[in-house]
Amino acid sequence: MRIYVCHRCHRILPPQERCGICGNPIQVESPESFVGRTIGVWKLERVIGLGAMGAVYAAAVDGRPAAIKLMIPDDEDATMVTRFIREAQLLSQLRHPHIVEGFESGTGEWGTPYFAMELLHGRTLRDEMRERPQGMPLGEVLRHARQMAAGLLFAHERGVVHRDLKPENIFLVEAAGGPPTDKILDFGLAKSVLRSREPRLTRSGIVLGTPAYLAPEQARNEALGPWTDQYAFALLVAEMLTGRKMRQDVGLAEIVTVEIARPL
Numbered sequence: 001m002r003i004y005v006c007h008r009c010h011r012i013l014p015p016q017e018r019c020g021i022c023g024n025p026i027q028v029e030s031p032e033s034f035v036g037r038t039i040g041v042w043k044l045e046r047v048i049g050l051g052a053m054g055a056v057y058a059a060a061v062d063g064r065p066a067a068i069k070l071m072i073p074d075d076e077d078a079t080m081v082t083r084f085i086r087e088a089q090l091l092s093q094l095r096h097p098h099i100v101e102g103f104e105s106g107t108g109e110w111g112t113p114y115f116a117m118e119l120l121h122g123r124t125l126r127d128e129m130r131e132r133p134q135g136m137p138l139g140e141v142l143r144h145a146r147q148m149a150a151g152l153l154f155a156h157e158r159g160v161v162h163r164d165l166k167p168e169n170i171f172l173v174e175a176a177g178g179p180p181t182d183k184i185l186d187f188g189l190a191k192s193v194l195r196s197r198e199p200r201l202t203r204s205g206i207v208l209g210t211p212a213y214l215a216p217e218q219a220r221n222e223a224l225g226p227w228t229d230q231y232a233f234a235l236l237v238a239e240m241l242t243g244r245k246m247r248q249d250v251g252l253a254e255i256v257t258v259e260i261a262r263p264l
Contacts, residue, residue, distance in 0.1 A: 001050050003029045003072055011111035014073040031055040034070070039108040042068050042116060053084055053188060054112075058119055065119040066103055071112050081113060087187045088115035090160055098151030099184050100171070120183065122174040125240075126167035135243035140179075144170070145237050147182035152233065155184075156226035163189040163224065165232040166213045167239070193225055212247045 005012055005027045006019035013019065016026055031047050035057070038044070042059035049056035054072040058065065071084045091102030105115035125144065129136070148170060155162065162169075164186065172180035189208050209218050215231035217224060235246050
């Protein structure tokens with residue numbers, strides 16, 4: 001991932017050779033180059049993840065740790081900023097033991113949005129499943145399923161649909177002397193189905209989500225609801241039990257034309 005920076009304007013910008021504001025040549029930097037800098041009140045300590053909308057850093061202020069998600073624009077598409085801000089807003093409303101907790105959000109000194117959330121220690125459910133190619137014991141599956149379901153129910157009761165539930169977005173938080181705690185991550189594609197005036201960010205014909213876990217209505221670009229996450233949840237539970245994806249190497253076109261018309 002590259003970060004395009006104008007040091008004269010002190011801004012992170014979409015890819016370009018010269019700053020559209022001052023005309024100064026753009027410097028291309030890596031996410032690691034921001035380690036040691038301050039975003040909001042948070043001092044960035046190390047890079048812990050890279051995603052579609054930016055970089056995630058371990059950070060701290062006055063000894064309080066956090067994970068900082070910093071938006072790094074890759075084009076001039078305003079919907080990217082809107083999605084990023086919406087994720088921060090939704091997280092601030094979803095305080096639950098099985099959903100990652102959001103602390104605050106804002107626009108940093110570099111002119112790009114960020115939000116702070118709890119810093120988790122552990123690994124993803126995908127990491128755990130890779131070590132269980134034959135599937136996980138029923139008791140473990142039920143423990144994970146109950147926790148995920150509790151987090152989803154809490155979000156659904158508040159009108160929030162995740163839209164991208166998958167093992168990579170379930171984090172298993174280490175617990176001293178006991179089993180890990182499941183937390184749902186990454187609400188970047190989440191949508192509030194209660195906000196009738198919320199702007200539509202997905203262009204017609206564009207399908208968001210991960211094909212292996214798409215619900216039929218998601219693949220068809222139809223109305224979504226809690227049932228959308230419940231479909232992905234069922235696929236995820238089946239995968240934990242069997243050790244294999246219910247959809248193996250299946251693309252979106254085949255899902256739309258074949259998979260949703262037959263039982264998995």
